[in-house]
Amino acid sequence: MVRLLSFLLFLATWWLAALLTGDVKLPAPPAVLAVILREAASGALxxxxxxxxxxxxxxxxxxxxxxxxxGYLMGRVKLADRIGDPWLILLLNLPALVVIVLAYIWAGLTEVAAIAAIAVNKLPTAVVTLREGARALDRxxxxxxxxxAIPRGRAFRHVILPQLGPYIAAAARSGLSLxxxxxxxxxxxxxPNGVGFEIGVAFQLFDIPLLLAYSLTFAAxxxxxxTVLVQPFELRASRWRPRAA
Amino acid sequence: MQLEVDITGKHFESAAGERHDVLAGVNFSLHAGEVGVFVGPSGCGKSTMLKILAGLDHDYQGKVSRPTAARLGMVFQEPRLLPWRSVEDNIRLAAPHIDEKRLSELFAILELTEHRSHFPGELSLGLARRVALARAFAIEPDFLILDEPLASLDDALAAHLREQIATLVESRSMMTLLVTHNLDDAVYLGDRLFLLSARPARILQEVLIPTPRARRSAAEINHIKADLVRRRLAKI
Incomplete structure (x- = not known):
C-alpha cells in the first residue's frame, strides 16, 4: 500500500514538473506511455x-x-591473494568507460567485446566479496x-557453499545493479541494438519521450x-544466519 | 586393531617468534575394545594431542600409527553441527549409508527421536552434544575420539549423557579415547587412565581399572577417584 502511494506520488511529481517546465523538456506521463505502447506494438521495445x-x-x-x-581461491590460498591483490586494486579503480573503450578498440565493435567489458567491470566486486566470504569460513x-572423511565435492556443496551463500547473494545484488x-x-x-543504443538514438534526435520510454521500461x-529473483534468493541464502555479509 | 602413539614433542611459535612447547612425551598404545582416558589440567595440550591423533595436525615430533582402514569418529568440544541442516541431515552427511533402523536406534538411545527434524539453532547445548555423539556413532567407528563431550553441562545432564556414552561404547568393539578434566567421567568410562602433566604435557602415570564398566559400584568409583587424587598430589 505504501509502495503504491509512493509510486503515485512519483507520478504526480513528474506530471506537475512536466506542467511547469513544458512538454518539450519533460513530457507528461501520458505522452511517454503513448511512446511505450507504440514501441511495444511495433515489437522494437x-x-x-x-x-x-x-x-x-x-x-x-x-x-x-x-x-x-x-575470490574463493584468494580467500583460501595466501599466495593467490598476494598475487591477485594488486590486479584487484587496479581493476577496482579502473573506470568502466576506459574498460569498454579499450575492449572496443582491441576486439572491435563486437558482442564479445561488449560482454567481456561489462564482465570485467563487475568481476572485481565479486572477487572482493567472495574473498571475504572465503576468509570468514569456519575452519x-x-x-x-x-x-x-566427507568427500571433497560433498564437503564443498554441503559445508562450504552454504557459508558462502550470503556472500554470493550480496555479490549478486550489488553486481547486478552495477x-x-x-x-x-x-x-x-x-x-547496434539494445536499450542503451535506443537511448543514444533518442539523445541524437532530442527525442525525450523515446528516451524516457526506454529508460522507464528498463527500470521497471x-x-x-x-523483487522476484534477487531478493528471494538473498533471503533464502541468508535465512540460517541472522546477519548477512 | 591397535593405535600406537609416540609423540616426543610439539610446539607452536608465537607471532613474536617465541617457542611454546605444548607436548613433551606422550607414549601409549590402545587396543580395540579399550577406552583410554586422558586426564589433565585445562590448557595442558590435550586438544592439541587429539588433533594430532585425528590426523588434523601433522606438524609434530614423533610417530602415530593408526590402522589405515580404521573409520574415525569424533566428538569435538563444541558440537560442530551445520546450522543449515537438520539433526538427521547432519548425521546423514557424515554417515550417508546409515540405514533407518540403526539411525532410529541411535536416536532412541540418545533421546533424540523427537528432534530429528530440528535445526541445531533450535537445540540446547546438551541436545547438540547428543547429536554430535549420534553422528560419531552413526559412522560405526573403529576409533572414537571424545574431546570433553560433557564439558559445561550441569551435573545431572552430564551424568545422564555419561550413561548414554557408556551404553554406546559397550555396543561396539572399538578404540576409544576420551579427554576430560573430570575424574567422575574418567573413572566411570575408562579402562585405562593416563594422567597428564601441565603444559608441556607428558604422561605422568597410567592407571588400569580392572573392574568392567557395568560392575563399577559408586563406592569403587569413589575409591579410585580418591586414589587418583592422591597420585596427582604426589606428582606435584
Missing part, C-alpha cells in the same frame, strides 16, 4: 529489452562465476568434514527482476 537482458545475463553469469572462483567445520548501468553505456558506445524490468 521487446527486441531491445530482450537483447539488453541477454547481455546482462551473459556478462553477469560470466563475472559471477569467474569472480566467485577467483572448525572444515576439520569436522576432514575427520568424518551491470544494469554499465550495459547501457556499452550499448550506447558500440552496439530491473525492479521486477530484483
Amino acid at each position: 521487446f527486441i531491445n529489452l530482450g537483447v539488453t537482458l541477454a547481455r546482462v545475463a551473459l556478462s553477469f553469469t560470466l563475472a559471477m562465476a569467474l569472480g566467485a572462483a577467483i 572448525s567445520l572444515d576439520e569436522m568434514a576432514s575427520v568424518f 551491470v544494469w548501468k554499465i550495459v547501457l553505456v556499452a550499448e550506447y558506445l558500440g552496439r 524490468v530491473v525492479l521486477v527482476i530484483e
Whole structure:
C-alpha cells in the first residue's frame, strides 16, 4: 500500500514538473506511455529489452562465476591473494568507460567485446566479496568434514557453499545493479541494438519521450527482476544466519 | 586393531617468534575394545594431542600409527553441527549409508527421536552434544575420539549423557579415547587412565581399572577417584 502511494506520488511529481517546465523538456506521463505502447506494438521495445537482458545475463553469469572462483581461491590460498591483490586494486579503480573503450578498440565493435567489458567491470566486486566470504569460513567445520572423511565435492556443496551463500547473494545484488548501468553505456558506445543504443538514438534526435520510454521500461524490468529473483534468493541464502555479509 | 602413539614433542611459535612447547612425551598404545582416558589440567595440550591423533595436525615430533582402514569418529568440544541442516541431515552427511533402523536406534538411545527434524539453532547445548555423539556413532567407528563431550553441562545432564556414552561404547568393539578434566567421567568410562602433566604435557602415570564398566559400584568409583587424587598430589 505504501509502495503504491509512493509510486503515485512519483507520478504526480513528474506530471506537475512536466506542467511547469513544458512538454518539450519533460513530457507528461501520458505522452511517454503513448511512446511505450507504440514501441511495444511495433515489437522494437521487446527486441531491445530482450537483447539488453541477454547481455546482462551473459556478462553477469560470466563475472559471477569467474569472480566467485577467483575470490574463493584468494580467500583460501595466501599466495593467490598476494598475487591477485594488486590486479584487484587496479581493476577496482579502473573506470568502466576506459574498460569498454579499450575492449572496443582491441576486439572491435563486437558482442564479445561488449560482454567481456561489462564482465570485467563487475568481476572485481565479486572477487572482493567472495574473498571475504572465503576468509570468514569456519575452519572448525572444515576439520569436522576432514575427520568424518566427507568427500571433497560433498564437503564443498554441503559445508562450504552454504557459508558462502550470503556472500554470493550480496555479490549478486550489488553486481547486478552495477551491470544494469554499465550495459547501457556499452550499448550506447558500440552496439547496434539494445536499450542503451535506443537511448543514444533518442539523445541524437532530442527525442525525450523515446528516451524516457526506454529508460522507464528498463527500470521497471530491473525492479521486477530484483523483487522476484534477487531478493528471494538473498533471503533464502541468508535465512540460517541472522546477519548477512 | 591397535593405535600406537609416540609423540616426543610439539610446539607452536608465537607471532613474536617465541617457542611454546605444548607436548613433551606422550607414549601409549590402545587396543580395540579399550577406552583410554586422558586426564589433565585445562590448557595442558590435550586438544592439541587429539588433533594430532585425528590426523588434523601433522606438524609434530614423533610417530602415530593408526590402522589405515580404521573409520574415525569424533566428538569435538563444541558440537560442530551445520546450522543449515537438520539433526538427521547432519548425521546423514557424515554417515550417508546409515540405514533407518540403526539411525532410529541411535536416536532412541540418545533421546533424540523427537528432534530429528530440528535445526541445531533450535537445540540446547546438551541436545547438540547428543547429536554430535549420534553422528560419531552413526559412522560405526573403529576409533572414537571424545574431546570433553560433557564439558559445561550441569551435573545431572552430564551424568545422564555419561550413561548414554557408556551404553554406546559397550555396543561396539572399538578404540576409544576420551579427554576430560573430570575424574567422575574418567573413572566411570575408562579402562585405562593416563594422567597428564601441565603444559608441556607428558604422561605422568597410567592407571588400569580392572573392574568392567557395568560392575563399577559408586563406592569403587569413589575409591579410585580418591586414589587418583592422591597420585596427582604426589606428582606435584
